Amino acid sequence: xxxxxxxxxxxxxxxxxxxxxxxxxxxxxxxxxxxxxxxxxxxxxxxxxxxxxxxxxxxxxxxxxxxxxxxxxxxxxxxxxxxxxxxxxxxxxxxxxxxxxxxxxxxxxxxxxxxxxxxxxxxxxxxxxxxxxxxxxxxxxxxxxxxxxxxxxxxxxxxxxxxxxxxxxxxxxxxxxxxxxxxxxxxxxxxxxxxxxxxxxxxxxxxxxxxxxxxxxxxxxxxxxxxxxxxxxxxxxxxxxxxxxxxxxxxxxxxxxxxxxxxxxxxxxxxxxxxxxxxxxxxxxxxxxxxxxxxxxxxxxxxxxxxxxxxxxxxxxxxxxxxxxxxxxxxxxxxxxxxxxxxxxxxxxxxxxxxxxxxxxxxxxxxxxxxxxxxxxxxxxxxxxxxxxxxxxxxxxxxxxxxxxxxxxxxxxxxxxxxxxxxxxxxx
Amino acid sequence: xxxxxxxxxxxxxxxxxxxxxxxxxxxxxxxxxxxxxxxxxxxxxxxxxxxxxxxxxxxxxxxxxxxxxxxxxxxxxxxxxxxxxxxxxxxxxxxxxxxxxxxxxxxxxxxxxxxxxxxxxxxxxxxxxxxxxxxxxxxxxxxxxxxxxxxxxxxxxxxxxxxxxxxxxxxxxxxxx
Numbered sequence: 001x002x003x004x005x006x007x008x009x010x011x012x013x014x015x016x017x018x019x020x021x022x023x024x025x026x027x028x029x030x031x032x033x034x035x036x037x038x039x040x041x042x043x044x045x046x047x048x049x050x051x052x053x054x055x056x057x058x059x060x061x062x063x064x065x066x067x068x069x070x071x072x073x074x075x076x077x078x079x080x081x082x083x084x085x086x087x088x089x090x091x092x093x094x095x096x097x098x099x100x101x102x103x104x105x106x107x108x109x110x111x112x113x114x115x116x117x118x119x120x121x122x123x124x125x126x127x128x129x130x131x132x133x134x135x136x137x138x139x140x141x142x143x144x145x146x147x148x149x150x151x152x153x154x155x156x157x158x159x160x161x162x163x164x165x166x167x168x169x170x171x172x173x174x175x176x177x178x179x180x181x182x183x184x185x186x187x188x189x190x191x192x193x194x195x196x197x198x199x200x201x202x203x204x205x206x207x208x209x210x211x212x213x214x215x216x217x218x219x220x221x222x223x224x225x226x227x228x229x230x231x232x233x234x235x236x237x238x239x240x241x242x243x244x245x246x247x248x249x250x251x252x253x254x255x256x257x258x259x260x261x262x263x264x265x266x267x268x269x270x271x272x273x274x275x276x277x278x279x280x281x282x283x284x285x286x287x288x289x290x291x292x293x294x295x296x297x298x299x300x301x302x303x304x305x306x307x308x309x310x311x312x313x314x315x316x317x318x319x320x321x322x323x324x325x326x327x328x329x330x331x332x333x334x335x336x337x338x339x340x341x342x343x344x345x346x347x348x349x350x351x352x353x354x355x356x357x358x359x360x361x362x363x364x365x366x367x368x369x370x371x372x373x374x375x376x377x378x379x380x381x382x383x384x385x386x387x388x389x390x391x392x393x394x395x396x397x398x399x400x401x402x403x404x405x406x407x408x409x410x411x412x413x414x415x416x417x418x419x420x421x422x423x424x425x426x427x428x
Numbered sequence: 429x430x431x432x433x434x435x436x437x438x439x440x441x442x443x444x445x446x447x448x449x450x451x452x453x454x455x456x457x458x459x460x461x462x463x464x465x466x467x468x469x470x471x472x473x474x475x476x477x478x479x480x481x482x483x484x485x486x487x488x489x490x491x492x493x494x495x496x497x498x499x500x501x502x503x504x505x506x507x508x509x510x511x512x513x514x515x516x517x518x519x520x521x522x523x524x525x526x527x528x529x530x531x532x533x534x535x536x537x538x539x540x541x542x543x544x545x546x547x548x549x550x551x552x553x554x555x556x557x558x559x560x561x562x563x564x565x566x567x568x569x570x571x572x573x574x575x576x577x578x579x580x581x582x583x584x585x586x587x588x589x590x591x592x593x594x595x596x597x598x599x600x601x602x603x604x605x
Contacts, residue, residue, distance in 0.1 A: 103595065196490045196500045199597035203562055225522050229515040255441075331597045335500055350500065355512075359601040360487060362516055369524035372562055375584040421573050 006377055014217045016040070018424045022417050025389040025410075029378040034203040038327035044423050045310055046071030047161040050171045052312035052321060053077055053087060053147075055193045057340075058104075063121060066104040068160055072325045075102060075147060075156060080121045081108055085152060087159045088123045089145035099144070110144075119144050121322055154183055155191055156312070173400055174251035178306035182314055183219040184298045186339035187285035195317060195350055198358035200332040202368050204375035206310075206324035207416075209332065212367060213307040213315070214412040216246055217390060222366050226356075234273075237407065244407035246391075247398065248415030252423075254308025256407065259301050271302025271316065274348070282345040303337065307412070309419060317349050318357055328375055332368070334358055388413045444577060456550050457538050459575060459582040464554075467604035468531040475604055476514045478584045480576060483507040485587055487605060492570070492590035502594065502601060524602040529532045530559040531603055535571075546577045547585065552588075557605065565599055568592045 016037070021028040031037060045069070055067045059079040065088070076088040076099075092099045092112040099110050107304040109126060116129035123144035130136065147159035151168035156179065158168055169176065183189050202209070212218065219238040220227070229234035237244055243260040256311070261272050268283075269275055275314045276283040276299070286295040303316040314337075321333040336353035338346045357364040378386075391409025398404045405411040406414035444452060466475040479485075488494050488502040496504045504512060516522050533556040542549040549572065556567040574586035589605050591598065 196494070197496065198489050198500050198502060201597035201599045203599075222523065225516045225519040228519050228521070229512055279583075340467055347497075350498075351504075354501055354504050355509055358489075358500070359598050360605075362513065365524045365600045365602040367524065369602075376561075 003045075018421055022421045023393055024416060024418075025386045026387050027417055029380075029384055029386055032207060032375060032378040033327060036329045038205075038324070040424065041324075042071055044139075044426065045420075046324065047073075049162070049165070049310065049423065050149075050151065050158045050160045050168055051310065052308060053157045055191060055319075056085060056152060056157060057190070057192045057194060057402045059085070061106065062401075063106045063108050063119065064104070065100070065107065067102070069101065069323050069325075070161060071145065072322070074098075076110075077158065078121050082122075084094075084122075084402045085150065086122065087147035087150050087157070088121075089147070091145060092117055093125070093142050093144065094128070130325060154179060154189075169380065171179045171251060172308070173251050173253065173255055173307055174249040174400060175251070175255070175308055178249075178253075178255060178304040178314065179308075181301065181304045184301075185303050186342065187282070187289040188339070188341040189289075192338045192340045192342040195336050195338055197333045197335045199322075200334065200357075200364065200368060201360045202332055202371050203328060204330060204368075204371035205378075206322055206330040207392070207420075208371045208374045209313075209322050210307065210310060210369070211413045211416060212365075213313045213320070214246060214305065215410070216242075216244065216256050216407040217410070218370070222370055225366070226362050240408075242374055242407040245398075246405045246407060246409050246411045248403040248411050248418075249306075250415065250419070252416050252419035254307045254309075254412030254415055256305040256412070257404075258305060262300050262302055265298060268299035270300070270420060272345075272348075272353075279345050279348070284343050285342060285378060309416065315357075318353050330371075332364070334364070388417070444548050445543055445545070447543075449540070451564075452543070452548070453540055455582070456540060456548060456575065457535075460535050460538060460552060460573065463584060464535055468533055470517075470528050472514045472517055476510060479507060479510055480578070480583045480585045481507050483510060483526070483585060484567070485510055487589045487591065487594070487601065489594050491511075491595060492588075502591075502598070503605075521531075522602065526601050528564065529603045532557050541572075543595070548575050548577075549573070550575060556605065559574050562599065567601075567605070569605075 018023045021031055053075060054066060056079045058066050059077060062079055062081055064084050065076050065078040068075045074090045076090050078088055080086050090099050095114055096115050097112050097114040099112050109118050109120050118126045120126050123146055125139050127140045147161060148163045149160040151158045153168055168218045214218045216238055220235055237258060243264060245260060247255040247257050249255060269306055279421040287300060288297060305316055307313045311322040317337050318334050318367045319337060323331040323333060325331060334357050336350045338349060356362050391405040391411060395403055395411050405412050434435055434590050463478055471492045485505040486496055487501060489500055489502045520526060533554055535554050537553040540548055541551050552570050552571050554569050559563045570590045572588040575582040576585045
């Protein structure tokens with residue numbers, strides 16, 4: 001662990017019985033506001049499991065770097081001089097100084113401003129100032145810290161602070177298909193996340209966001225104002241008659257699956273609120289890439305709405321990255337999905353993203369208001385237990401064996417807590 | 429505004445470059461104060477009526493020299509989206525503004541940057557104090573305005589709000605900034 005305080009807090013909380021805080025269809029409010037539980041989550045979730053860090057398109061060229069994070073901890077995502085993607089920890093091994101102070105750039109080496117120790121962008125110590133003072137000493141063990149495990153799935157870069165553990169394929173499990181579904185919507189099969197991120201500071205525990213991303217019960221109410229003043233027509237997707245599904249992929253990954261609605265309506269690009277006539281270049285390149293029949297099906301199914309545990313949320317046209325920074329504070333990083341080689345749809349993707357999400361977004365500002373009220377409310381002592389029982393009676397398995405239920409049911413949230421309980425009670 | 433404009437006859441002429449600089453500065457400042465008051469007091473209709481049809485209402489992210497057509501902004505509204513934003517606020521179910529933020533803003537360092545025919549570009553600094561359910565937030569921005577003289581009164585063509593901390597995570601920004 002990078003911080004002694006983390007280990008101590010975790011040790012003092014070691015006796016905490018998470019089985020006494022998490023039941024199959026209700027959870028204890030304490031899970032959201034107890035600082036000791038947050039510290040234990042850092043150890044058992046954020047600094048252990050696979051966490052989404054960034055996308056390779058953010059560092060397209062050799063020697064590009066961008067500052068990312070794993071939980072509260074900053075991480076430098078680097079494409080080194082040989083083109084390899086690396087995740088380096090932004091801490092000078094000499095006196096612990098923050099090494100790089102910039103969000104992004106292109107450089108072959110990083111020099112600490114404190115005593116001028118210089119590191120290659122592979123993390124290796126190249127040299128220090130006034131080397132005569134270290135005469136006879138080895139530079140071994142004085143390299144930058146690294147995220148021990150790194151995995152890239154079709155451009156999505158994940159890191160794990162644990163030396164050993166399951167593979168990224170095992171971790172993603174069924175949710176991998178949702179990432180593939182997203183990339184199918186690109187005529188090149190690739191993303192280019194180049195529009196920059198909005199950073200929405202949120203005074204609430206991260207798990208309120210994790211749960212809400214696939215909550216199909218709230219949109220009709222939290223976003224009723226948007227449905228009222230625009231002719232989006234998407235309000236009905238969240239009604240009692242919707243055929244959309246909630247899904248629990250296991251491993252904490254959850255989905256709000258709108259495909260049954262889109263397939264019923266059978267209209268390409270309806271998922272994006274538009275028609276093929278309005279995006280002729282995109283449709284042409286999709287047809288060329290996949291053939292007309294397959295392209296038509298992709299454009300009917302649209303992009304997924306999937307929450308990859310613990311921090312990557314694909315909201316059809318946006319990529320959200322959840323970053324917990326304290327028990328009561330989370331940063332929502334968000335950018336527009338951009339498909340490589342599709343400028344006409346990309347422009348609309350950016351415009352819709354700017355309108356709907358981020359600190360001023362017509363949708364997310366209201367979600368975030370709910371998160372902050374959630375967090376304040378959770379600290380009220382009675383009732384202690386919060387209810388996640390919606391749709392228990394109509395939960396069933398899909399053809400792949402994943403739990404599904406009605407679009408407004410709390411099957412995803414129950415799945416998240418099932419996985420959370422496993423992680424928090426796992427033997428080390 | 430109309431009465432004020434009439435007392436500065438040279439200012440309401442089509443060519444603002446011919447206006448006496450002090451009089452122009454005064455009328456610009458009066459307009460900025462009006463816009464600030466309408467926003468502070470949630471006078472949504474009054475505020476919306478200030479905008480021209482070719483309006484751009486822009487809060488950049490990650491710096492103040494980004495290209496809003498290519499990069500993400502916190503807010504980048506044309507006239508149509510300004511209208512949607514206002515209509516949403518007026519539903520009474522824009523939860524982040526129910527209850528509304530209590531606001532007081534101070535505009536200072538007003539500089540007339542450029543005058544072109546009936547348009548004037550203006551720079552100003554602004555501090556906004558917001559109180560809401562979460563607590564108190566202080567917003568600081570370097571604003572750039574483009575005003576156009578239409579029928580003897582200024583209208584708002586473009587407003588860029590460059591928050592000084594827009595490269596950092598910021599709280600919800602749901603009032604008229």
